[in-house]
Amino acid sequence: MESGTPGGSGPAEPGPRLRGLGGALQAAWASLLSGAQAQAQAEGGCCAPAVAAVLPAGGSGERMGVPTPKQFCPILERPLISYTLQALERVRWIKDIVVAVTGGNMEAMKGIIQRYQHKRISLVEAGVTRHRSIFNGLKALAESQPNSRLSRPEVVIIHDAVRPFVEEDVLLKVVTAAKEHGAAGAIRPLVSTVISPSSDGCLDHSLDRTKHRASEMPQAFLFDVIYEAYQQCSDYDLEFGTECLQLALKYCHVKAKLVEGSPDLWKVTYKRDLYAAESIIKERISQQMCVVMDTKEDEEHVGRCLEEMLKNELNHVKVMSGRDLQQVILEQCYNFVCVNVMTSDFEKTQKLLNVLDESNLSILYPVVVISVHFLDNKSIPFGRKMEDLMQIKELAREVKKRNILLCGLLIYYPQIFFGLL
Ligand SMILES: Nc1ccn([C@@H]2O[C@H](COP(=O)(O)OP(=O)(O)OP(=O)(O)O)[C@@H](O)[C@H]2O)c(=O)n1
Numbered sequence: 059m060e061s062g063t064p065g066g067s068g069p070a071e072p073g074p075r076l077r078g079l080g081g082a083l084q085a086a087w088a089s090l091l092s093g094a095q096a097q098a099q100a101e102g103g104c105c106a107p108a109v110a111a112v113l114p115a116g117g118s119g120e121r122m123g124v125p126t127p128k129q130f131c132p133i134l135e136r137p138l139i140s141y142t143l144q145a146l147e148r149v150r151w152i153k154d155i156v157v158a159v160t161g162g163n164m165e166a167m168k169g170i171i172q173r174y175q176h177k178r179i180s181l182v183e184a185g186v187t188r189h190r191s192i193f194n195g196l197k198a199l200a201e202s203q204p205n206s207r208l209s210r211p212e213v214v215i216i217h218d219a220v221r222p223f224v225e226e227d228v229l230l231k232v233v234t235a236a237k238e239h240g241a242a243g244a245i246r247p248l249v250s251t252v253i254s255p256s257s258d259g260c261l262d263h264s265l266d267r268t269k270h271r272a273s274e275m276p277q278a279f280l281f282d283v284i285y286e287a288y289q290q291c292s293d294y295d296l297e298f299g300t301e302c303l304q305l306a307l308k309y310c311h312v313k314a315k316l317v318e319g320s321p322d323l324w325k326v327t328y329k330r331d332l333y334a335a336e337s338i339i340k341e342r343i344s345q346q347m348c349v350v351m352d353t354k355e356d357e358e359h360v361g362r363c364l365e366e367m368l369k370n371e372l373n374h375v376k377v378m379s380g381r382d383l384q385q386v387i388l389e390q391c392y393n394f395v396c397v398n399v400m401t402s403d404f405e406k407t408q409k410l411l412n413v414l415d416e417s418n419l420s421i422l423y424p425v426v427v428i429s430v431h432f433l434d435n436k437s438i439p440f441g442r443k444m445e446d447l448m449q450i451k452e453l454a455r456e457v458k459k460r461n462i463l464l465c466g467l468l469i470y471y472p473q474i475f476f477g478l479l
């Protein structure tokens with residue numbers, strides 16, 4: 059195992075942040091906990107079953123037809139694998155993420171971890187086949203090595219590094235199912251009918267599409283089940299196999315629970331998949347919003363109200379104080395609301411613009427910043443404040459040269475005034 063460079067932070071907080079997960083998912087998570095754990099967690103104590111992930115990323119991407127292995131191909135100037143890592147890192151109950159990369163790509167991978175400050179990452183040497191890469195990842199979890207923080211999990215997720223669109227709900231579903239059944243995997247309806255050719259190259263028969271499914275990722279296993287399966291695995295299966303669920307069945311007689319996955323679980327394989335991935339990422343970026351505010355009580359309350367309203371409209375709303383801006387930049391959020399309560403000055407908005415400027419984020423994609431000013435009409439005469447706020451026009455002209463679109467919103471209360479500046 060490559061003495062990897064764990065991504066730095068310690069194991070994730072125990073158990074998922076259930077806030078924001080639907081009721082069904084909270085119930086699913088609760089079902090994961092044994093009685094004692096559930097009791098302990100209810101008392102704010104113990105954590106849920108330890109869950110780790112193994113990401114095979116040691117392929118050469120031949121079908122992509124480009125020199126760079128597809129997991130390192132850029133999308134919006136950011137390597138594809140970084141999006142997958144970001145997706146898994148958003149799931150805080152995955153305590154470790156083991157990535158299998160070839161020796162030749164180890165330094166590049168370390169650079170990506172550092173540039174995007176990926177956490178909970180450990181690197182292992184990939185194998186010459188996908189199964190061998192996965193097996194190396196499992197070994198890293200099973201056999202604690204000197205200087206490694208890794209420990210044997212109860213459940214392990216296996217997910218291709220080139221499947222960036224994985225969400226917490228499907229991960230929780232496969233982990234919950236694996237806890238009960240020993241193995242679980244995401245599936246999708248077949249798009250094309252599967253046929254079986256005869257030796258003379260003609261149709262022998264076709265499969266009934268309604269009785270078959272496409273096996274996707276993520277998959278999840280009780281660690282002992284899948285590790286045992288790989289240890290028993292024949293060289294032929296390690297060399298030519300493509301299905302981890304089959305290994306659990308063949309070597310451990312464990313029948314995986316099949317979980318319906320979303321259309322976005324597809325694997326980037328051909329060049330067209332990169333273009334499709336870029337379109338999806340752009341669409342998702344437009345669905346992300348970061349509310350930047352101080353944690354002073356009045357702003358906290360206002361920011362939370364704004365967050366609740368935005369959450370009804372957007373997929374991913376993050377609220378943070380101005381002190382954490384660097385992290386936001388690394389998450390590649392492109393839309394910002396800067397909350398200013400009882401002030402018409404632009405100090406905070408200017409600070410955000412400076413951070414955005416230094417990050418070169420706007421080179422990739424237009425960045426939108428809305429400077430929101432909540433002003434109480436009793437203490438501040440309207441006219442004077444509007445004069446102050448008109449300065450935003452000059453600031454907006456300046457930052458537009460750097461692909462940052464700035465606009466202002468004045469909310470004058472208790473009479474609510476929504477005026478676009
Ligand atoms: N020896 C290998 C081969 C593949 N993979 C990984 O397994 C995942 C799915 O495999 P696939 O899509 O087949 O990737 P490649 O083998 O790179 O693609 P190709 O078959 O086109 O070369 C990818 O994340 C790939 O990096 C791996 O870790 N080790």
Ligand SMILES: O=P(O)(O)OC[C@@H](O)[C@@H](O)[C@@H](O)CO
Nearest residue numbers: 188218273274275300301302
């Ligand atoms: O076969 P490939 O190496 O292209 O990709 C691996 C896929 O087979 C695998 O990710 C899913 O089909 C689920 O096992």
